[in-house]
Amino acid sequence: MRDDFIRPDWPAPRNVHALSTTRQGGVSVGPYASLNLGEHVGDDLKAVAANRARLQPALGRAMPRWLRQVHGVRVAQDGDVSHAPADAAVTGRRDVACTIMTADCLPIIFCDKAGTRVAAAHAGWRGLAAGVLEATLDSMGVASDDVLAWMGPAIGPKVYEVGDEVREAFVAHTAAAAKAFMPGRATGKWWCDLYMLARQRLEAAGVESIHGGGLCTFTDRERFFSFRRDGECGRMATLIWLE
Numbered sequence: 001m002r003d004d005f006i007r008p009d010w011p012a013p014r015n016v017h018a019l020s021t022t023r024q025g026g027v028s029v030g031p032y033a034s035l036n037l038g039e040h041v042g043d044d045l046k047a048v049a050a051n052r053a054r055l056q057p058a059l060g061r062a063m064p065r066w067l068r069q070v071h072g073v074r075v076a077q078d079g080d081v082s083h084a085p086a087d088a089a090v091t092g093r094r095d096v097a098c099t100i101m102t103a104d105c106l107p108i109i110f111c112d113k114a115g116t117r118v119a120a121a122h123a124g125w126r127g128l129a130a131g132v133l134e135a136t137l138d139s140m141g142v143a144s145d146d147v148l149a150w151m152g153p154a155i156g157p158k159v160y161e162v163g164d165e166v167r168e169a170f171v172a173h174t175a176a177a178a179k180a181f182m183p184g185r186a187t188g189k190w191w192c193d194l195y196m197l198a199r200q201r202l203e204a205a206g207v208e209s210i211h212g213g214g215l216c217t218f219t220d221r222e223r224f225f226s227f228r229r230d231g232e233c234g235r236m237a238t239l240i241w242l243e
Contacts (some may be wrong), residue, residue, distance in 0.1 A: 004035070004223075005058060008071030008150040010211040013115030018240040019058060020107065020152040022223045026051040028234060036225070036234025038101050039066075043234060055237070062097040062241035065089060069101065071126040075119075075124055075139040088121040088136040097241035103225040104217050106154035106194045107238035108133065108202075112142045118240045123154075126160065129169040132200045152238045153224055156216030157182070157193035160228070164188045176200055 004024035012018070026035030027050045032043040037055065039048050050063070067076060068085045069194055076086040089098040098120035100107045105124035108135045111117065121127075137144055161184045170177035180196040183189075195213040202210050217224040217236075227231040 003058070006153065006215070008109070008152075008212060010148055010150045011209070012111050012148055012150075013113065013243050015115045016111045016118060016240065017060075017062075017217075017243055018109050018118075018150065020238040021055065021236045023234060023236065024223065026054060031207040031230060031232045032234040034176060035236075037237045038103075038235030041234060042180070042232065049184075057242060059097050059239065060243060061095055062243070063095060064097045064099040064237070064239060066099055066101070067122075069122050069203060071124050073124075073127060073130050073132045073135045075121075075132075075135050086224065087127050087132050088119060088139070090117065090119040090136065090139045092117050092242070094173050094242045097239045099237055099239045101215075101237050102152070102154065103227040103233055103235050106156040106198055107152040108136075108148050108198060109152070109238060109240040110136065110140060111148050111240065112140065113146050113148065115242065117142060118242055120240050123194070125166050125192065125197075127168075128194070128197055128201065129173065131201075133198065134205050137205050137207070145208055147207050148209040149202055149207050149211065151195055151210070151212035153217050155213035155218045155226065155228055156214075157191055157195070159216065159218040160192045160194065161185065161189050162192045163190070165171050166190070166192060168241065170197060174200065174204070208214075213218060 181190040
């Protein structure tokens with residue numbers, strides 16, 4: 001297949017590999033065209049299976065572990081990461097690819113500088129506010145200043161409008177979060193910068209090496225699925241694994 005994957009530009013160890021898929025290069029049709037990797041969105045399951053098979057050669061021996069994402073903070077560890085109800089995964093195994101599916105939410109991947117542990121987290125606003133990034137870092141079992149993070153494609157700050165309750169959830173945690181919200185199109189509405197909110201949380205947790213950000217799923221219709229834009233749509237995946 002033609003390689004339409006996004007590969008992180010970050011100083012990860014050579015044995016750490018990662019990628020984000022786009023919507024290009026698969027067999028699904030209609031609103032799921034074409035590389036939909038989500039089984040839960042209404043797409044034909046045979047097409048999803050074919051799309052996942054097209055992804056596998058890029059992963060080598062590592063197998064994706066597909067989580068049942070619930071916008072929470074549970075982190076699946078090593079052997080229990082397959083189809084677990086969780087929004088993050090951590091592993092030190094070389095046969096496991098920690099995998100997050102998104103279509104506007106922010107995928108964030110992690111590794112330690114020694115290349116012994118990798119992780120992936122699903123950071124929609126609910127999980128981000130509840131502490132999914134902090135929970136992921138805790139589960140890695142390494143010092144935060146020894147961790148590298150990369151932020152994948154997500155809905156951008158110029159198009160992600162939220163209500164007062166979202167802003168209040170973050171500002172209640174730290175006043176600095178107010179910088180990530182600009183007045184929206186009506187009273188009680190705000191343009192929300194998920195990337196800034198994630199960066200603030202990571203920095204507060206002690207992570208110094210933070211990369212990525214800036215790829216907007218909503219505005220780039222050709223490359224990305226977007227639930228906020230289209231409603232019915234497929235899902236991309238962001239994966240990280242060890243070799």
